[in-house]
Amino acid sequence: MFDLVLHNGTLVDGLGSPRRRADVGVSGGRVAALGDLSGADTAERIDVAGRIVAPGFVDIHAHSDFTVLSDPRARSAVRQGITTQVNGNCGMSPVPAPPGRGDEVRLAVKIVDPDDAVPGGWSTYADYAAALQAVRPAIHQAPMIGHVTLKVAAGGNRAGPATPDERAAMVRMLSEAFEAGAVGVSTGLMYPPAISADVAELEALGRTAAKYDRLFAAHMRNYNDRLIEAVEEVLAVARTTGCRLQVSHLAVAGRRNWGKVPQALELIDRARADGLDVATDIYPYVAGSANLSQLLPEWAQDGGTPQIVARLGEASVRRAILEDWRTSLFFGWDEVEIVLADPGMEDLIGLTVAQIGERYGTDPALAMLDLVRDTENRAVMVAYGRSEDDLRAVLSHPATSIGSDSLAMDPDGPSGIGRPHPRNFGCYPRFLGRYVRDGGIATLERAIAMSTSAAADRVGLRDRGRLVEGAAADIVVFDEATILDRATFEDPKQFPIGIDLVLVNGQVVVEGDRQHDDVRPGVVLGASSTPA
Ligand SMILES: [Zn+2]
Numbered sequence: 001m002f003d004l005v006l007h008n009g010t011l012v013d014g015l016g017s018p019r020r021r022a023d024v025g026v027s028g029g030r031v032a033a034l035g036d037l038s039g040a041d042t043a044e045r046i047d048v049a050g051r052i053v054a055p056g057f058v059d060i061h062a063h064s065d066f067t068v069l070s071d072p073r074a075r076s077a078v079r080q081g082i083t084t085q086v087n088g089n090c091g092m093s094p095v096p097a098p099p100g101r102g103d104e105v106r107l108a109v110k111i112v113d114p115d116d117a118v119p120g121g122w123s124t125y126a127d128y129a130a131a132l133q134a135v136r137p138a139i140h141q142a143p144m145i146g147h148v149t150l151k152v153a154a155g156g157n158r159a160g161p162a163t164p165d166e167r168a169a170m171v172r173m174l175s176e177a178f179e180a181g182a183v184g185v186s187t188g189l190m191y192p193p194a195i196s197a198d199v200a201e202l203e204a205l206g207r208t209a210a211k212y213d214r215l216f217a218a219h220m221r222n223y224n225d226r227l228i229e230a231v232e233e234v235l236a237v238a239r240t241t242g243c244r245l246q247v248s249h250l251a252v253a254g255r256r257n258w259g260k261v262p263q264a265l266e267l268i269d270r271a272r273a274d275g276l277d278v279a280t281d282i283y284p285y286v287a288g289s290a291n292l293s294q295l296l297p298e299w300a301q302d303g304g305t306p307q308i309v310a311r312l313g314e315a316s317v318r319r320a321i322l323e324d325w326r327t328s329l330f331f332g333w334d335e336v337e338i339v340l341a342d343p344g345m346e347d348l349i350g351l352t353v354a355q356i357g358e359r360y361g362t363d364p365a366l367a368m369l370d371l372v373r374d375t376e377n378r379a380v381m382v383a384y385g386r387s388e389d390d391l392r393a394v395l396s397h398p399a400t401s402i403g404s405d406s407l408a409m410d411p412d413g414p415s416g417i418g419r420p421h422p423r424n425f426g427c428y429p430r431f432l433g434r435y436v437r438d439g440g441i442a443t444l445e446r447a448i449a450m451s452t453s454a455a456a457d458r459v460g461l462r463d464r465g466r467l468v469e470g471a472a473a474d475i476v477v478f479d480e481a482t483i484l485d486r487a488t489f490e491d492p493k494q495f496p497i498g499i500d501l502v503l504v505n506g507q508v509v510v511e512g513d514r515q516h517d518d519v520r521p522g523v524v525l526g527a528s529s530t531p532a
Helices: 102-108 125-134 147-155 164-179 199-212 227-241 260-273 305-311 315-328 353-360 364-374 388-395 423-438 444-451 453-458
Strands: 004-007 023-027 030-035 045-047 052-055 057-059 082-087 140-143 184-188 215-219 244-247 278-282 288-291 336-340 380-383 400-402 475-478 499-504 507-511
Touching: 052 444, 057 453, 082 499, 102 147, 102 305, 125 140, 147 164, 147 184, 147 199, 164 199, 184 199, 199 215, 199 227, 215 227, 227 244, 227 260, 260 278, 260 388, 278 388, 278 453, 305 364, 315 364, 336 353, 353 364, 388 423, 400 423, 400 444, 400 453, 423 444, 444 453
Parallel strands: 004 045, 057 082, 082 140, 184 215, 215 244, 244 278, 278 400
Antiparallel strands: 004 023, 023 030, 052 475, 288 380, 336 380, 475 499, 499 507
């Protein structure tokens, strides 16, 4: 007797196997049987004729650490078919936050923490995981630990490499989180204070990840003029420490850098040929999103938000930034659009920095500096200026998973404020609709594997991301002919179309354009390997 049979669908198993006609029998939250179950005894039977039945998407690159606490329905994620999110990316996680460092940690990771009403107070990974489970998230959460957080926790948000004592403290806190189940460690080498980390610090993290067999996910030091050097740096860490490396969101910004992504992929290929466990991920858009302050020269970001803001009040520093930008700026101000600022600045949302300069009759560069200072570094941008060819090169690569770089958002609540990047609402349907069906970049079977098992395997979630007997019944049912994103840069808070059902641990969370708000079967998924 099954709890549920998905009847008459076309099964795409997430492992890359050719599609086949198979019913899916679900029992106790697991896939209990596959095949012809037309005569089987079941409590419920749903006809899914003409539809693809696939594993729910496993998002290897997410940032819902705080927003799932703000709204556990995870609407923008589950509506696009995501059933597991790997969080704590780009160096930013809520924990560890030892007593006395909580506020400083939270300020350092503000970009992924839009809802001030979310209570903090967790000190360790175990505390945080318990709080996360207590809100009953709609979808599974697999948190990683961030290097930015570890560094602030160990020594505060100050410039400079960690001291030996601080390094030891970071390793101790990371080990404790791994013991408690955290699935990986991530770097955020463009964000203060990780921006000033040295090799010894990265190797300490890499060695700890290798020891516990957890993922080392690298938001690298540079995604523009020095992309290649940045890839070489993290490959060297993997070579030295033996850690499993994920090169996060492989892309390059600035027209003068177009074409560097295939070069980076060659480096990754060579490392893989040498036996390194290296892979990468991307979202299918040619624009990224980050704090506006990410465009400042590195030296001007030292010390994090309080010092950035103070510095931008000094005329000599402002002059020095403008001087630095004469050669270092890789964006045009017309390619940088403001998507979040402070209350009272709503009229700036959707304008480029060039347009803001025009509006105030000032140099756009100065307008940018004012905006970072006046919002106390809360201004967020969408930055265009990537190439479609570079994107297609990553999407075509055998080591690529899809990772949305998104936050699970409530479009009507505090977690969805501003005009967020459309990837938050449309990443997977965009990939499957525009790039796979319409663009032919991969077979559907391969595309589903990139969105499911390939990601789950990177973080050791062996019973997720695949529809085989015994696996978790995390399932998405969609129409291959119509699945599509609707979220655009102009109007991002729109759910996709073409998805019929999303099941999490065998329970129906999404049915057409309706989400069952009280069905929240998600669990905090941890890793359990012991040190090698
Ligand atoms: Zn990142």
